[in-house]
Every structure is written in structure tokens, then in C-alpha cells.
Amino acid sequence: MACGSAEGGRIDSFQHLLEGFVVALTLQNILFVLLGAFLGTTIGMLPGIGPVNAIAVLFPIVYTLEVPPATVLILFAGIYYGSQYGNSISSILLNVPGTSAAAVTTLDGYAMARQGLGGKALAMSAVASFGGGTLSIFFLALFAPILADLAISFGPAEYTVLMVFAFIALSSFSLGSLIKAILSAFLGLAIAAIGIDSTTGVSRLTFGMLELYDGIDFIVVVIGFFAVSELLFMLGEREDQQAPMQPLTSLLLSLKEIRDSIATILRSCVSGFLVGVLPGAGGTIASFIAYATEKKLLQPNRFGEGDVRGVAAPESANNSASVGSFIPLLILGVPGSETTAVMLGGLISFGVTPGPLLLENSPEIFWGLAASMFIGNFFLIVLNLPLVGLFARILQTPRWVLMPLITMLCIVGAYTINGSEFDVLLVLIFGVIGYLMRRADFPLAPLILGVVLGDLIETNFRRAMIYSDGSVAIFFESAICLTLWVMAFLSLLAPVLIRKIKGVAQG
Amino acid sequence: MTTPGTGTYDRRYALVALIFALAYGFGGSQFEVGFYNGIIGPHHWIYGVAGVLALMSVWLLLQPTAFVPEEESWEAWRKRIPLCLAIILYTQGLPYVGFLITMTALMVLVSMLFGANWKQATVCAVVLSGLCLLLFDGLLGISLGRGLWFR
Numbered sequence: 001m002a003c004g005s006a007e008g009g010r011i012d013s014f015q016h017l018l019e020g021f022v023v024a025l026t027l028q029n030i031l032f033v034l035l036g037a038f039l040g041t042t043i044g045m046l047p048g049i050g051p052v053n054a055i056a057v058l059f060p061i062v063y064t065l066e067v068p069p070a071t072v073l074i075l076f077a078g079i080y081y082g083s084q085y086g087n088s089i090s091s092i093l094l095n096v097p098g099t100s101a102a103a104v105t106t107l108d109g110y111a112m113a114r115q116g117l118g119g120k121a122l123a124m125s126a127v128a129s130f131g132g133g134t135l136s137i138f139f140l141a142l143f144a145p146i147l148a149d150l151a152i153s154f155g156p157a158e159y160t161v162l163m164v165f166a167f168i169a170l171s172s173f174s175l176g177s178l179i180k181a182i183l184s185a186f187l188g189l190a191i192a193a194i195g196i197d198s199t200t201g202v203s204r205l206t207f208g209m210l211e212l213y214d215g216i217d218f219i220v221v222v223i224g225f226f227a228v229s230e231l232l233f234m235l236g237e238r239e240d241q242q243a244p245m246q247p248l249t250s251l252l253l254s255l256k257e258i259r260d261s262i263a264t265i266l267r268s269c270v271s272g273f274l275v276g277v278l279p280g281a282g283g284t285i286a287s288f289i290a291y292a293t294e295k296k297l298l299q300p301n302r303f304g305e306g307d308v309r310g311v312a313a314p315e316s317a318n319n320s321a322s323v324g325s326f327i328p329l330l331i332l333g334v335p336g337s338e339t340t341a342v343m344l345g346g347l348i349s350f351g352v353t354p355g356p357l358l359l360e361n362s363p364e365i366f367w368g369l370a371a372s373m374f375i376g377n378f379f380l381i382v383l384n385l386p387l388v389g390l391f392a393r394i395l396q397t398p399r400w401v402l403m404p405l406i407t408m409l410c411i412v413g414a415y416t417i418n419g420s421e422f423d424v425l426l427v428l429i430f431g432v433i434g435y436l437m438r439r440a441d442f443p444l445a446p447l448i449l450g451v452v453l454g455d456l457i458e459t460n461f462r463r464a465m466i467y468s469d470g471s472v473a474i475f476f477e478s479a480i481c482l483t484l485w486v487m488a489f490l491s492l493l494a495p496v497l498i499r500k501i502k503g504v505a506q507g
Numbered sequence: 508m509t510t511p512g513t514g515t516y517d518r519r520y521a522l523v524a525l526i527f528a529l530a531y532g533f534g535g536s537q538f539e540v541g542f543y544n545g546i547i548g549p550h551h552w553i554y555g556v557a558g559v560l561a562l563m564s565v566w567l568l569l570q571p572t573a574f575v576p577e578e579e580s581w582e583a584w585r586k587r588i589p590l591c592l593a594i595i596l597y598t599q600g601l602p603y604v605g606f607l608i609t610m611t612a613l614m615v616l617v618s619m620l621f622g623a624n625w626k627q628a629t630v631c632a633v634v635l636s637g638l639c640l641l642l643f644d645g646l647l648g649i650s651l652g653r654g655l656w657f658r
Contacts, residue, residue: 060649061643061647061649064647064648064649065647177567177572177574179563179566179567179570180567180572182559182563183524183560183563183564183567186556186559186560186563187524187527187560189556190527190531190556190557190560193552193553193556197549199549200540200548200549202538202539202540202549203538204535204538204549204550204553205531205534205535205538205553206538207534231590232587232590234621235583235586235587235590235620235621236579236580236583236586236587398622398623399621399622400618400619400621400622400623400627400628400631401618401623401631402621403617403618403620403621404614404617404618404621404631404632404635405635407590407613407614407617408610408613408614408635408636408639411594411597411610411613412639412643412651415601415651415652416643416649416651419650419652421598421599421601421602421652422598424594424597424598424601425594425595425598428591428594428595432591436520439576440516440517440520440574440576441572441574441576442520458552461547461552462547462552465547
């Protein structure tokens with residue numbers, strides 16, 4: 001019986017996925033997938049603008065244009081996984097990973113490029129990203145409905161504990177000082193509490209300033225803390241600090257290289273997806289785990305000296321992790337990374353509440369997204385290999401063109417939210433604070449999570465306290481709450497394990 | 508355990524965070540609340556956030572990490588400060604002279620801060636600002652600020 005219903009669930013999932021293709025294959029959505037994939041690739045390889053900044057800057061535009069939420073999510077997801085492809089280009093040719101998730105790719109990718117095999121490394125990165133990204137979409141379609149069934153029984157207490165777990169996991173996985181990560185998260189909560197209280201309508205910490213009555217928009221916070229702080233960082237760097245770009249060579253992989261890498265791609269996809277589902281873990285940890293696992297499993301190997309499987313493992317894992325990270329985002333309403341946190345904020349602004357009811361109330365958003373990922377991954381491999389020369393040229397854009405462009409997009413992005421100069425000033429203030437925090441090794445991801453989840457966690461916490469008549473025991477009563485506390489405790493131990501894995505990966 | 512002097516950097520930040528936490532908590536006591544506040548009122552949440560911030564700041568003050576950032580040259584700040592001032596000036600000038608002039612001026616400065624000569628910076632600034640205005644104001648219909656003097 002159980003077996004039959006599980007099989008029925010699988011059939012349902014694939015039927016829904018097929019329906020998702022009906023949503024994803026409209027002309028508008030195909031164009032947005034293409035745009036997202038292209039923008040993501042470009043953004044991923046350029047220093048200074050990661051997917052977070054791109055989504056933050058684009059958000060006011062799509063909001064003003066009244067693009068449907070499903071299409072917006074398709075565009076943002078395209079940027080997110082497209083940036084994983086883009087990352088590998090700068091990692092392999094320049095030894096500069098666009099984000100930390102691509103840091104492992106540099107180990108073998110750049111080594112290959114220095115041996116005149118940069119084209120092969122790029123081709124393997126595209127193939128592995130495609131393999132990992134595509135296969136993980138099946139996992140998404142399989143597991144999301146199961147988790148949604150479980151999450152439907154969540155009440156305010158369970159949601160509060162779930163968000164606490166997300167905070168703890170994200171803080172632990174950031175691998176620096178836990179105290180600094182907690183301070184960062186609570187600074188985010190402090191920012192989120194500014195404005196009118198959603199429960200009582202009282203205005204808090206607005207100091208009579210009309211601009212603060214609606215609270216501080218999360219986009220302003222994201223642009224300030226990520227994009228402007230990055231600009232301030234880059235003003236302190238010299239251009240000649242970069243490694244020389246390696247020449248682009250033949251992209252053709254031999255049959256043996258492909259055959260040898262298939263098992264690596266499959267294993268890394270599975271581990272990457274599982275890591276991606278965990279709030280806070282994300283692509284960086286997924287790629288380190290996959291690389292370390294393959295390095296141990298495949299003996300003898302030339303990992304670190306230019307082994308093509310050393311490119312396949314992290315690329316498959318980080319693409320798979322980026323797909324996996326949509327499960328906590330869409331099914332639980334809890335983002336696992338700064339990029340998905342920004343997406344959550346965006347969806348809420350569009351009146352879509354991610355959570356277990358999303359699959360019932362707005363199935364077109366979830367299944368349309370899943371189907372669009374197939375299409376996006378296909379576009380990425382079809383476009384990226386022939387266009388890799390063009391992307392390599394974009395990488396050589398001088399900073400005096402790129403940085404003014406980023407500055408302009410930050411300012412325009414902040415201004416267009418409310419048409420207010422006040423938001424531009426806030427962006428600058430947050431940029432300076434973000435710069436000082438990054439210099440002192442404070443992680444910014446917990447801060448963004450605090451800003452995005454601040455209102456939700458406060459509302460759920462206060463509701464739970466009303467239900468329990470002021471007793472905090474409600475947060476420890478249900479089996480779900482207890483399981484989440486145990487998971488939160490276990491995630492506190494994660495940094496020790498991850499440091500060991502990193503040690504294996506690096507040497 | 509950290510050696511003497513190694514935690515100085517963290518302690519400075521902890522002190523700033525502590526002052527912020529106290530000010531935030533004080534700010535939470537300054538607004539008027541309604542007749543119904545639930546069991547946890549709007550100010551209690553602020554106290555809670557301020558309390559944890561203060562607690563963690565004290566912890567960091569007493570147990571700083573050994574983290575020391577890379578040394579920075581004064582040269583970098585000589586670029587950062589003009590950028591910050593220019594953005595402030597942009598916000599003040601925008602309501603009067605509009606997007607095109609203020610953004611072009613800002614872009615010239617940013618471009619020069621990143622190594623362009625004045626000719627390159629001017630071309631870059633005019634092209635970027637013009638394209639941006641065309642895209643947002645012209646094609647998308649999103650106003651970027653026309654300015655009182657040019658309305």
C-alpha cells in the first residue's frame with residue numbers, strides 16, 4: 001500500500017512536471033530563461049557582481065514591468081544557475097573564482113589551463129554542470145512533494161524553530177566565528193524590525209521619518225551590503241594583482257575523458273543535491289565535499305595537477321546544490337543562501353508566499369520553475385560552448401568601464417524601488433557598514449537572512465506565544481520541533497567536519 | 508586563548524556593536540504602544556534582539572578571535588571617500604538637475620577612480636548614463652528623476 005502510494009506520488013510528480021513544461025514553454029518564459037542564463041553566465045564570471053546583486057538590481061525593474069511571479073522566478077533561477085557556469089570560466093582561465101562555490105574548480109581547472117588544456121577544462125565544466133543540474137531537477141520533482149506533505153502540519157511554533165534552525169545552520173556553515181555570524185544575523189533582525197509592526201500597527205524606530213514607515217526594503221539592504229561594499233573593496237585592489245589570462249584552446253573532450261567522468265558527475269550530483277537541501281550549506285560546501293570524495297575514491301589520480309575529473313566533481317556538485325536549495329526555499333519558505341534569501345524576499349513582494357501550500361495554491365510557479373531549469377540547462381550547454389570565446393572577451397573588460405556600470409546599476413536599482421533619494425543614501429550607509437563588517441570577517445549571509453525572515457520569525461514567534469499563553473514550552477513540544485532542535489545542534493558541529501573535508505580537498 | 512593584542516580588532520567591533528545594541532534597546536522603549544499588544548508586544552521583540560546583540564557583543568569583547576585583516580593603504584581611502592561623497596552629492600543634486608547630468612558626473616569620477624583618463628571617463632560616463640536613461644525612462648517607462656530645473 002505504502003509502496004503503491006509512493007509510486008503514485010512519483011507518477012503525480014512527473015505528471016506535474018510535464019504540466020510545468022506547458023508553463024515554461026511559453027514564448028515569454030523561454031525568453032526569460034534565455035535572458036537569465038545569459039545574464040547569469042556573464043555575472044557569474046565577473047568579479048564584483050554575483051547573482052545576489054544581479055537579482056537585487058533587476059528586482060525593481062521586473063516589479064515595475066508587472067512580470068508574472070512564475071516568470072520572475074524563472075528569470076532569477078536562470079541567473080542563479082547560469083552564474084554557476086559563469087563562475088567556472090573565470091576560475092579556469094584567470095584563477096579567479098567569481099564566487100566561493102567555484103574556488104575548488106580553480107585547483108584543477110587553472111592547472112589544466114596552464115598546461116594548454118583550458119578549452120577541455122571549460123568543456124568538462126559545461127558538461128558536468130549540465131549533468132549535475134539536469135539530474136538534480138528529477139530529485140527536486142521527486143522530493144519536494146514529500147517534504148511539502150510533511151511541512152503542511154507546521155504551526156507557528158514549528159515555523160519559528162525551523163527559522164531558528166536556518167539561522168544556526170547558515171551561521172555554522174559560514175565557517176568563521178559563530179559569535180560574529182550570530183551578531184550579523186541579529187543585526188539583520190534589527191533592521192527588519194524598523195517600520196510599522198505588522199501585528200499591532202505601531203510604528204517602531206522610525207524617528208518620525210516618513211521614509212522608514214514602510215520599513216527598509218530588503219533590496220536596499222542587499223545592494224548596500226553586497227554590491228556597494230564590493231565596490232569599496234575593489235577600490236583598494238590593484239588591477240595588476242590578477243593572474244594572467246590563459247589562452248583558450250580546443251574544447252573537444254576525448255571519449256575516454258567523458259567515460260571516466262560519468263561516475264564522478266553522478267556521485268557529485270547526488271551529494272551536491274543533498275548538501276544543497278540543507279539550509280546554509282550551499283554550493284561551496286557541496287563542491288568541497290564532492291572534490292574530497294572523488295579525490296579519496298579515485299586512485300590513482302592527478303587531482304590538483306590538472307585532472308579533468310577534478311573539474312567535473314565540483315561543477316556537477318555546485319549546480320546540483322543550486323537546484324537543491326530551491327527545496328527549502330519553495331517548500332519550507334526558508335532560504336538556504338543569500339541568493340535564495342533575495343528570491344524569497346522578491347516572491348513575498350509579489351504576493352507569493354513560499355511554503356508547503358505553494359504546491360497546492362500556485363503549482364504553476366513550482367513546476368514551471370522545475371521545467372524551466374531543464375530548458376535553461378539545455379540552453380546553457382548549447383550557448384556556452386560556442387560562445388565561450390565571447391565570454392572570455394567580456395572578462396577582459398577594463399575595470400574603468402565595469403565598475404561605473406555596477407555603481408550605476410546599484411544606484412538605479414535602489415532609486416527605482418520607491419523613486420526616493422533616501423534609499424540611495426541608505427544603500428551607501430549599508431555599503432560602508434558592509435565593507436567594515438567584511439573586513440572584520442563578519443559573514444553577510446546571516447544578515448540578509450535576518451532581514452528577509454525578520455518579519456516572518458517575529459510574527460510566528462508572537463503567534464506561538466499567544467497560542468501557548470506565554471509559555472516557551474510550545475517550542476519543545478512537538479516531534480517536529482524536537483527534530484529541528486536536534487538538527488540545529490548537529491549543524492553546530494558541522495564546521496569541524498567541513499574543515500576536515502576542506503583539508504582533504506586542498507591537500 | 509589569544510595572545511595579548513591579537514583581539515584588538517574584534518574588540519573595537521564588539522564595542523561598536525554593544526553601543527548599537529544599547530541604543531537600539533533604548534529606541535525600543537521610546538515608541539508609544541497601543542492598548543492591545545498581545546503577550547509579546549512590539550517593544551519586547553526589540554528588547555529581545557537588542558539583548559542578544561548586547562550579549563554577543565560582550566562575548567566577543569571578552570573572547571575575541573585572533574583575526575587580523577590585511578593592512579590597507581591610505582591610498583584606498585583616498586578613493587573611497589570621494590566615491591561616498593559623490594554618491595551623497597548625487598542624491599542632493601538629483602531632485603534639481605535630474606538623472607542624466609548627476610549620473611554622468613558621478614560616472615566620470617567613478618571611472619577615473621578605477622584608472623581611466625579623463626577622456627575615457629567622459630566617453631564611458633556619457634554612453635553608460637545615456638543608455639541607462641534610454642532603457643529605463645525611454646523603453647521601460649521607469650522614471651530615474653528628471654529634476655525640477657528641466658521639467
